[in-house]
Amino acid sequence: MPPGPCFPREATKPRPGSTSRRSLFDDDAEGVLEELDRRRAVVAKTGPGTKSKRDRLEASRNYIAKRVAHIRYGSLRRRDLVIGSGVVEGAIKFVLAKRCDHGGMRWIKERVQAVAQLRCIVVNGDWKAFERFVHERQRLAAVLNAAPSRIQQPQADELRHAARGRT
Numbered sequence: 001m002p003p004g005p006c007f008p009r010e011a012t013k014p015r016p017g018s019t020s021r022r023s024l025f026d027d028d029a030e031g032v033l034e035e036l037d038r039r040r041a042v043v044a045k046t047g048p049g050t051k052s053k054r055d056r057l058e059a060s061r062n063y064i065a066k067r068v069a070h071i072r073y074g075s076l077r078r079r080d081l082v083i084g085s086g087v088v089e090g091a092i093k094f095v096l097a098k099r100c101d102h103g104g105m106r107w108i109k110e111r112v113q114a115v116a117q118l119r120c121i122v123v124n125g126d127w128k129a130f131e132r133f134v135h136e137r138q139r140l141a142a143v144l145n146a147a148p149s150r151i152q153q154p155q156a157d158e159l160r161h162a163a164r165g166r167t
Contacts, residue, residue: 027074029064036061095119 024032040057044050064071073083099119100112107115121130 023074024064024071025073025077027072029068029071033061033065033068036064095123 036057040054040061043054043057045054076083096112096116096119100107100115121127
């Protein structure tokens with residue numbers, strides 16, 4: 001059960017005499033820990049439902065305490081950065097799932113990583129720069145090894161089509 005039932009609705013309002021309510025969105029994780037400790041201390045040790053309430057408060061406190069250094073929600077929001085994982089999950093779906101997640105497809109780690117890198121290059125609009133980089137690298141390798149370059153235009157086109165999800 002989530003820790004919400006431990007906090008009555010009126011407890012979310014500022015206490016009389018306090019300057020502001022303690023909140024993770026105010027970058028006050030330590031203050032939230034103090035408040036959880038205070039609330040746990042006033043919950044009776046015996047009685048119906050008190051063990052469950054104490055356990056939920058303790059679990060919430062332990063969760064936050066382990067992550068205090070990483071809980072900077074207020075400063076992240078002030079810089080207009082996303083806190084949740086929805087944006088990342090959406091990007092994964094757009095970049096990878098459209099290309100790699102079709103019925104009957106099986107991938108090994110190394111190959112899906114290569115496809116992911118190519119998809120990121122395509123999605124970011126960097127394909128021409130990538131193409132120049134690969135050709136320059138191949139040209140330098142050919143000069144250093146006194147061997148002919150192996151990448152020709154048809155192969156580059158095949159790579160581009162593979163990265164875009166075409167065959």
